[in-house]
Amino acid sequence: MQLSILIPRGPTLLALGVFLGLIFPALADLAHPLMPATIFLIVLGTLLRVDNRAVAAAFRRPSLSIFLPAVVMVVCPLMVGAAGHAIGLSPDLILAMVLAVSAPPSSGTTAVARMLGFDGAVPLVVTVLSMALAPISVPLLAGWFGGLELSPFDLALRLALLIGSAEGIALLCRRHAASMLASHGHMVDGIIVAALLVFALATMSGVRAQLAADIEAATLCLVLAFACNIALQAAGAMLLSGNLARRLTVGLILGNRNVGLVWSVIGAAASPRMALYFAATQLPIYILPRLVETLIGLEKNKVSQ
Template sequence: MSFPFARYIPRGPTLLIFGVFTGIALPALAETARPAMAVAIFVIVLGTLLRVDGSAFLRTLRQPRLSLFLPAMVMLVCPLLVTSAARGAGLSPDLALAMVLSVCAPPSGGTAAVARLLGFDPTLPLAVTLLSMALAPLTVPLLGQWLGGIGFDPYELALRLFILTAGAAAVAGLLRHYARRALARTGAAVDAAVFGALLVFAVATMAGVRAQIEADPALALSCVALAFACNLALQALGVVLTPGSLGERLTVGLTLGNRNVGLVWSAMGAATSPTMALFFAATQFPIYMTPRLIAFLMRRAEPETAKP
């Protein structure tokens, strides 16, 4: 079965960048999309769960590097590294906490869809994302409270994260049980729904950002620079530490760098300060722009690998 929106997926990296800048250029549209943020996150998580290949996932669990080392890197080591960097940089408490929480978040549910857009194997990011999401209700509140030390009730955040992830898992389980054949025929539609949710989320996260940029350009620029530095450093860490082909290494880099900040953002609700919201919004720039950069690098690498 064809899905009309699916034909736009090959242009996904470019369209996602377009979504971010549309949200800035059209503040009213971003404000309109803002209430849909939680729904978009739910769809992204649900789509991730629906696209899991059970046998491939079980094979992944048998590989300690993927089932233990990478989730530990994502959910424990990376937050510790970023916390050390944030404290060393002397950031304000709100900005430091926002950085810590953004990296405590599990990998973006859209990473597997982005991997498909780039021609990479999505099994690894799917598996690591699922394992990380299972840990998130425990690790995000505890690490955020311990490393950041301020700003929110860890038990309430844990409950909200659990509701989001467990709710999506329950719906995915029901769909897999009662509509298994339909799902097998509509994988492209699931990918398209995830991509559409990513696009809606990209626009929605820019709500209020234009006004904040105009009110305090220096702070906005600092948030964007920090978001890029954090994301690219984690991606570089993944590329350096991962054996295998360039595609596998870049996939691990995307998994480490691109986090589901919206999951934490949605769960925190009113506890999110304006500075934290600005940084969370800034994290969307590297998330949506680096796939375009990786596609460019892969095109440049292909002629080199083809040379005798």
């Protein structure tokens, strides 16, 4: 089966992956050990899809090369942290929210944008530039808010190793197999979608048990995760001018983050509450694109009428 056929069905499959993980905990537990490998594969797949001409063009547009990455990697985490303090959340939950939003845009956002019929160049360029900033911005934000049982230096080193190794492999592949990558780009997107599906399953490991053990804490994490994602997507849609597709694309960039990247490098240093929140963020990341797809369909029907 060609993985590229997954792309048009991506939003539905990703939402399905989350629910399958909740309904069948054994399946989620089986996929859980694959989390680090899927994160690496997702990051690598994103870097393989880099178009040097698109990157060069982005550097000539300050809104893409400076403004959006700065908003994504610095402004959004600071705003979320300030909002968490304002509503009186616990320090570990505030830190979890800040770390989740300090992550670069989800590596699958480019693939999701293409699934929804949007231009994939903008999220791809912003994601790559944000990943380059991550080893600097994420440790600084973690140190600023405090409470993480992992030094900023160790966090920076782990992020640099993961992202740097993926970038090294991607550079080699683009140098020696550029034509093959260009002709099989949809296959790379299909692999990213498949990896996202496995990752969605894996993140639900233990979540059902946590829901049963502390329904109040789990509900709070879910509400905060959806509220944060929706607020960031709404802010992104209003951030830059343009048509509906471009606005929704920017919304996806701000709202959907590669929480798994930060989660995987933090590892055991994440408290149970932080891990629960990280897991909760996966639901809006995988469910909301399906809702956006529905809204786009309704909008197209109105235009056609």
